[in-house]
Amino acid sequence: MAESTLTRRGRRGPLTYVLRVLVLVYLLLLVAWPVSLVAQRALFPVGDPGGLGPFLERLTEPSTVYAFNLTLTVAFWAVLANTLFGVGISLLLVRYRFWGRRALSVLVDLPLSVSPVVVGLALVLAYSSTRGWFGGALESVGVQVIFSTPGLILATAFVSLPLVVREVVPVLEEIGTDAEQAARSLGANGRQTFWRITLPSIKWAVLYGVVLTAARSLGEFGAVKIVSQGAELNGETATLLVQNEYGAFNEPAAYAVALVLVLISIIALVVVTYLRPKEDRA
Numbered sequence: 001m002a003e004s005t006l007t008r009r010g011r012r013g014p015l016t017y018v019l020r021v022l023v024l025v026y027l028l029l030l031v032a033w034p035v036s037l038v039a040q041r042a043l044f045p046v047g048d049p050g051g052l053g054p055f056l057e058r059l060t061e062p063s064t065v066y067a068f069n070l071t072l073t074v075a076f077w078a079v080l081a082n083t084l085f086g087v088g089i090s091l092l093l094v095r096y097r098f099w100g101r102r103a104l105s106v107l108v109d110l111p112l113s114v115s116p117v118v119v120g121l122a123l124v125l126a127y128s129s130t131r132g133w134f135g136g137a138l139e140s141v142g143v144q145v146i147f148s149t150p151g152l153i154l155a156t157a158f159v160s161l162p163l164v165v166r167e168v169v170p171v172l173e174e175i176g177t178d179a180e181q182a183a184r185s186l187g188a189n190g191r192q193t194f195w196r197i198t199l200p201s202i203k204w205a206v207l208y209g210v211v212l213t214a215a216r217s218l219g220e221f222g223a224v225k226i227v228s229q230g231a232e233l234n235g236e237t238a239t240l241l242v243q244n245e246y247g248a249f250n251e252p253a254a255y256a257v258a259l260v261l262v263l264i265s266i267i268a269l270v271v272v273t274y275l276r277p278k279e280d281r282a
Contacts, residue, residue: 042255043259071237078160082157117225128146219261220239224237
């Protein structure tokens with residue numbers, strides 16, 4: 001039996017190595033090599049002084065600082081909203097049976113299949129002060145959504161909505177309801193059961209969802225492009241800054257900001273990988 005197993009493994013060995021090489025080459029050409037070129041152009045731009053000093057100077061320009069501050073503000077509120085509503089929607093989908101439950105699950109996944117540009121257009125139709133259904137009423141009380149920070153938050157929250165939900169739902173299904181029912185039988189109310197039983201059981205899933213949502217929010221472009229003015233020091237997020245600077249032939253600044261966004265995404269993936277329990281990593 002042992003010899004036959006070793007023989008089968010030996011027969012599969014060459015094919016396994018070939019597949020590994022193909023996957024590595026594919027990832028190298030599709031991901032690693034283009035990203036390395038961005039890093040090269042950010043640190044050593046053609047025709048401009050290179051090095052860490054000039055790179056940091058480009059990141060401290062007023063327009064760049066404004067863009068990153070706005071991006072972090074939008075990402076913070078989008079992550080906060082999606083964390084609260086994501087956990088609530090997850091509990092609703094897993095712990096309750098009601099008419100329209102499947103439709104709600106489909107709606108949660110909708111941002112994954114709809115183009116972010118379409119999301120931006122939909123928000124304009126709903127919240128624009130001139131043509132939107134709710135924009136005029138909101139503006140009459142002093143709240144402007146489109147071409148302002150609330151619109152950016154709505155657009156970013158929409159495109160990143162499923163990330164927390166799809167991390168938490170499988171964990172809720174796996175842990176079941178036995179511990180929660182036991183807590184209720186001992187006299188715990190709903191709030192106590194959630195804070196002492198449910199939340200500790202899903203805390204890692206919530207954390208993964210938060211990290212992924214933050215990374216997605218920081219890199220959003222299509223939806224915010226539609227709902228933002230996108231001008232320098234006026235609604236220009238980091239991704240819009242990359243486009244504007246590249247279009248204005250200021251490639252060193254564009255590559256510098258792009259490299260920072262890439263590094264943020266890499267850090268998010270590393271955090272998720274190393275915070276995941278060891279049995280899940282395997």
